[in-house]
Amino acid sequence: MALARNRRRERGADYWPGFVDALSTLLIAIMFLLTVFVVAQFVLSREISGKDEVLNRLNNQIAELTQMLALEKGGKADLEDALANLQSSLDTSEKERSRLQSLLDAGSGSSAQAQAKIGELSGKLDEQQQVSARAMSQIDLLNQQIAALRAQIAAVEQALQASEAKDQSSQAKIADLGRRLNVALAQKVQELNRYRSDFFGRLREILSDRQNIRIVGDRFVFQSEVLFPSGGADMNPAGQDEMAKLALALIDLAKEIPPDINWVLRVDGHTDNVQLSGNGRYPDNWSLSAARAVSVVKFLISKGVPADRLAAAGFGEFQPIAPGDTLEARAQNRRIELKLTER
Template sequence: MIGSRRRSRSTTNVWPGYVDALSALLMLVIFMLLIYVVSQLFLAQTLSDRNSELARLNLRLSELSQLLGLEQNTTAALEQQMLIVQNSFSDSLAENEDLEQRLEASRDQLMRQTADAEARAENLAGMNQKLENKDELSNSQQTMIMRLSNQIASLQNQLRQITAALRLQKEMTVDKEDELENVSRRLNTLLAERINQLEQYQSEFFSRLRDLLAANKNIRIVGDRFLLPSELLFASGSALLGAEGKRELDKLAGVLLDVVETIPADLEWILRIDGHTDRIPINTPQFPSNWELSTARAVAVVRYLADQSVPQNRMVAAGFGEFFPVADGTTPAALQENRRIEIKLTDR
């Protein structure tokens, strides 16, 4: 009975240690979750601030572009007005010269008539009346010349004002161009940051997909592209996906959807699907050339990925026919390498 009590007491004393260990583990998990939540909130706030700054700069760039357009229109209008004033000034000078010539001719004619009158010395009353008329004509011409001179002076004053306004406008345009250049520089910096972000997601997508598809020796990697042989996806001369090809595309869709969840919504990216064929021509009712066959295969891959919930607006399909081979020659191995589907995550 004493032994039984000791065993019971020993068994009961073990639980506090377990409880302490579980409590410490729970506190550690809660602490890690708090750190994760705080980091996510900080990252979301940072991205939001950058997006707001980018939107504000884009709006400012648009406003400056509109202002620059208005300033250029105003400058053009002022230059046109100055041209009109210059033409009017030239016309006034020409008219002034014509009037001076006419006045000089009238004076010469008057002097000749006066000389003739003095030589003949007859009908002095009528001659005096004629002279008075000639004097009135000369006064009228002089008044017209004076008025034209005043107009010319006024036009010259307006021309000086327009020239000063044009000079001020050019200075303001230079300031606007400098400000626009600064905004463009800041915008290019933000765009470069966006490109770096996309490159990080490209690297993650490439690395995870490379590890996932490494078991299939038929799939090749060239640069930043994955090359899937057509035989893996389609039958000869067909654009219908086979079972094995669908399994490989399921892996691709799974990796892509995981990466997409971490990509910001305003980051422009696309999954590019390119179809390629070999040099052997095809001519069937369904596919009159290799262009149609390569395009149909690329579209088939896009449609299947769309059925796996990959966003349709983030994919593009293109067919290149036989015009971009990766292997030279017409050997069976070269032809097989050229029959392929290329997949690349890139920017739009």
């Protein structure tokens, strides 16, 4: 313990609290951005869904107005045809009246008959003029209705264009928010990877002078012969000494780690490919590797390492690190691995 304190004094100022504060601030900022993004997604999705419903209603109204306009145009065309026919009949009547009047003026002997004919034609002419007036009034009404329909269609098209422009603006906002969130998440991943590297480096520094410990990447490897007797899972005195040193190092390191950092030391048991006889305490290599991992975990707990920071796993002979079936390869595969992970 005194040696560890002297080493910390030699290293100078402790930047760890400032690093943790910066990381905590970054986590709070990321959580805030995530919350804003989720709320924005919800609000924008609600707004877009409402716009889609309004757009569908507007499209339906346009279809109905278009159909009504087509019908009104057809009615107008029929009335125009009828008006043309009436106008033609009126012209014919006028010609006939003129002819009869000329005959009357010429002193025809059948003036009475001509007068009767003129009166009949005048009555028909009046009827045709009334029908023509009614047709003209209907045409004016149709023109007014067509103008109103065109105004409604223009208003609907304008509202549709405004809705499409607003929808494009909303999509742009969502894309920009997603981009900023991705950048923030990428920065967060970089910070976590940097912290994990520092975490492993500190533990390597503490355990670098320990014999019978090999450091392979982010794992600390003990050969099973150092800790356990052949075929057994009860730790021998030499193994207990090694694990006691590791427990002290973990306890010292845990004091410097903030409680909100969820780290776990996973203890993995491995065996060689030689099958057990089945007459002993453990029926197969699975059971033996798991029992050895549990034995290490329980010993570390007994030395003060928090139980919620430990996990045990047995892999049997199915994850060898040395290929082949030689004595040397089997010896390397019989091992206990300690690996720091994030929970």
